[in-house]
Amino acid sequence: MYMNREKIFEDRREVARKICQDIRANNGLMLNAKYFSERPYCDGVKPYKFSTANYLRLISSDNEIIRKSDPRWFPATEIKSNDWTLKENAVPVFLEVWTKDADQECSLTEFYNASDIFGKKSFQQKNQSLETVLNFLKERRILEVDDKILSLQDAIDAVKKYSESHGANELTSILSAQTWLLECGLKTKIISFLPLFSETVLAEIEKSPDILFDAMSKAQTILKKLRREKIKSATENITTEEIFHDLKVLYHGSEGELKDKNGITYPKESILTGISAYDFLLALKSAREQKIWLEFSYKDYSHGKFLISGEEFDEEKFLTPFLRTRLDKNRQYLLDNPHELKKYLLSEKAMSAEELLARISLESNFFQGVMDEFQREELSYLENALET
Numbered sequence: 001m002y003m004n005r006e007k008i009f010e011d012r013r014e015v016a017r018k019i020c021q022d023i024r025a026n027n028g029l030m031l032n033a034k035y036f037s038e039r040p041y042c043d044g045v046k047p048y049k050f051s052t053a054n055y056l057r058l059i060s061s062d063n064e065i066i067r068k069s070d071p072r073w074f075p076a077t078e079i080k081s082n083d084w085t086l087k088e089n090a091v092p093v094f095l096e097v098w099t100k101d102a103d104q105e106c107s108l109t110e111f112y113n114a115s116d117i118f119g120k121k122s123f124q125q126k127n128q129s130l131e132t133v134l135n136f137l138k139e140r141r142i143l144e145v146d147d148k149i150l151s152l153q154d155a156i157d158a159v160k161k162y163s164e165s166h167g168a169n170e171l172t173s174i175l176s177a178q179t180w181l182l183e184c185g186l187k188t189k190i191i192s193f194l195p196l197f198s199e200t201v202l203a204e205i206e207k208s209p210d211i212l213f214d215a216m217s218k219a220q221t222i223l224k225k226l227r228r229e230k231i232k233s234a235t236e237n238i239t240t241e242e243i244f245h246d247l248k249v250l251y252h253g254s255e256g257e258l259k260d261k262n263g264i265t266y267p268k269e270s271i272l273t274g275i276s277a278y279d280f281l282l283a284l285k286s287a288r289e290q291k292i293w294l295e296f297s298y299k300d301y302s303h304g305k306f307l308i309s310g311e312e313f314d315e316e317k318f319l320t321p322f323l324r325t326r327l328d329k330n331r332q333y334l335l336d337n338p339h340e341l342k343k344y345l346l347s348e349k350a351m352s353a354e355e356l357l358a359r360i361s362l363e364s365n366f367f368q369g370v371m372d373e374f375q376r377e378e379l380s381y382l383e384n385a386l387e388t
Contacts, residue, residue: 126185
């Protein structure tokens, strides 16, 4: 269906009004945006990323297929010419396709998502670590903090600030931060971090719907510049004498709020280092009825994401005994119950049970050696704390 410029822009205004309605219905959040972990694109004979106008059209869509989070779309004409088969109940979305001639006509064209086409492989989404995401901004001095606690929210705020420093108004900075968050590839509960659209901003969009499309375009331009920022030389020199210099904890979240000794809530999806990381681990003792998800790293030892409960802690003053037992629990269980190795041997086909047990024993001994160093630092830290 071909439309002249006036018609297409009027249709865009309806899209903007609908997005505003959806935001209001979801307490100030552009909730559909959470399904777009990558910039949507046409994956046809001549692949291209969709315009920001089509990005917004997809966000405004009520089509259930966008919940699949697959960014690949194909025009209906190409599906037909390739004799591809659509799945039952497949529903298209209508996106803008502009001609390249002088008349610049536009048609709202049928596109189908790749997940609605038989034979298309499942889309593999990015899975970046929190540390990788934050380090990208730190290395470019977009995210600069002196504290030993660095959170995803800090990064979102930094992207907003970066956007504002490049001329963004409130709407553009919100869209910049939101788009960066969605496309950074971090696996987390995105809805907890989506920025809020204020009533003032929504009222401005409803009054002048074109500004939503303009702001989205400016946001993409700013993010493009951000991605091209060069790494800058570090200016911070951390002394190697600092206590717990090699300690790092990644706090992913908990069932409720987790507070420090001053009553300040620890932000979810945050990285804590040094003494702040140790104090965080101490704070877990008070979270008796909570489940907490975290990662632990000390010197050359790293323990991936695991779940603990405050109830697991005893009244022991020191953390070392608890960490020795909890982080070595699975290895010790296998060493004590070698018949349970069967399921692990399936993924280690070139290794015998004896070899695998020997490796587990070696890893356990290494871990315990690292914890010896942790214990020395803990004793030193707590002794100094008592003296002061």
